Amino acid sequence: MAAATHILAGLARDYAAVTPQRLKVIDTYMVFCVAVGLIQLAYCVLAGSFPYNAFLAGFGSAVACFVFAASLRMKTNPKNAGQFAGPPEAAFAEFVFCHIALHFVVSHFLG
Secondary structure: OHHHHHHHHHHHHHHHHHOOHHHHHHHHHHHHHHHHHHHHHHHHHHHOOOOHHHHHHHHHHHHHHHHHHHHHHHHHOHHHOOOOOOOHHHHHHHHHHHHHHHHHHHHHHOO
16 A cells, blocks of 8 residues: 555656646546536436436536547647647637537537
């Protein structure tokens, strides 16, 4: 157990020292998306899923937001600069456009 604690402490130390602030913000948003999805899933299990399309829209939105953030993180990571064409601002514009389209679809799916 001590080895696992040592490994996790090393990972946290390296993450704090090496990861740029921009990627830390995106990671925080990704954790938020996972938390929202888990809360919605727990509510559906505990309270029921009477308006099932509302659960699907909310849960699907949380998953899609996570996927969009993962794409944004990959495209704005300085270590991946050679793999993706365009500046980080273009990746952010794509992220915003995808969110607008997603929420348009989700709001229509709700009813």
